[in-house]
Amino acid sequence: MRLYVYDACALIYLTKIKAKEKLPLLGSVLVSPIVKNELIADIDRFSDAKLLKKNLDNKLIEERKVKLNSVNFAKNLGKGENETIVICIRNEGIPVTDDSQAINYALNCGLKPKTSELILLELLKQQIISYEEFQTMFEELVHIKSLKHEVILFFKNKAEEIIKK
Amino acid sequence: MTKQMNLRLDEDLIEEFEELAENENLDRSSLIKKILIEGLRKERFDFAIKKYVLKEISIERAAELAKVSLHEFISKISQMGIPSNLTLEDFKNII
Numbered sequence: 468m469r470l471y472v473y474d475a476c477a478l479i480y481l482t483k484i485k486a487k488e489k490l491p492l493l494g495s496v497l498v499s500p501i502v503k504n505e506l507i508a509d510i511d512r513f514s515d516a517k518l519l520k521k522n523l524d525n526k527l528i529e530e531r532k533v534k535l536n537s538v539n540f541a542k543n544l545g546k547g548e549n550e551t552i553v554i555c556i557r558n559e560g561i562p563v564t565d566d567s568q569a570i571n572y573a574l575n576c577g578l579k580p581k582t583s584e585l586i587l588l589e590l591l592k593q594q595i596i597s598y599e600e601f602q603t604m605f606e607e608l609v610h611i612k613s614l615k616h617e618v619i620l621f622f623k624n625k626a627e628e629i630i631k632k
Numbered sequence: 633m634t635k636q637m638n639l640r641l642d643e644d645l646i647e648e649f650e651e652l653a654e655n656e657n658l659d660r661s662s663l664i665k666k667i668l669i670e671g672l673r674k675e676r677f678d679f680a681i682k683k684y685v686l687k688e689i690s691i692e693r694a695a696e697l698a699k700v701s702l703h704e705f706i707s708k709i710s711q712m713g714i715p716s717n718l719t720l721e722d723f724k725n726i727i
Contacts, residue, residue: 509703547695548692548693567718580726585726611710618718
């Protein structure tokens with residue numbers, strides 16, 4: 468079974484577009500201790516934090532312990548993003564992050580990172596979601612992340628290629 | 633624990649503080665302290681946003697610098713219409 472290690476940003480976006488419940492169908496949903504804390508921070512103010520807490524409680528999202536050391540700590544990244552990458556290095560995991568800096572760092576570490584957009588494509592490819600569901604979730608993601616026009620076109624084309632196969 | 637800090641201000645500015653303090657039924661120190669706290673929070677947030685937009689730091693690092701939760705940071709940048717720092721090139725590199 469594939470190990471997907473999510474950072475907080477990606478999981479928050481996937482929660483907002485209501486794709487989170489589908490994630491275990493792709494593989495294990497792991498988070499680091501710091502990411503776990505970030506997901507449930509401000510729980511009284513943000514409904515997404517409440518939903519994520521439920522998923523952590525019922526083990527839909529699993530916590531994976533990790534210890535950071537200064538050797539593999541990127542200063543331009545947050546602590547949770549660093550932990551996510553370290554877990555992936557040690558466990559052959561797939562980092563899921565929605566940040567350009569984190570992606571580039573993961574690539575430099577020899578990992579194959581994914582973003583929320585790529586996770587949606589993967590859900591579509593594996594027929595876990597329908598094309599209509601993909602469109603709804605992707606439109607929501609476009610809105611929340613203020614995605615650039617060229618990026619929107621790129622993913623719409625990729626989705627069409629998948630359903631034509 | 634509090635510490636005393638002295639700073640020199642223009643007379644006009646001091647008058648403005650006194651006028652506003654009177655209108656808000658606050659003493660001058662409390663008003664200045666309130667404005668400093670709010671100003672510091674805003675300055676910290678603006679600095680974090682700037683670093684994020686310039687692609688110097690990640691979104692999570694920016695939230696750490698702003699001293700807000702990631703939920704709050706995401707919510708604010710979404711409201712402000714600040715686009716994700718991911719570029720088409722980033723996606724092409726990982727697909």
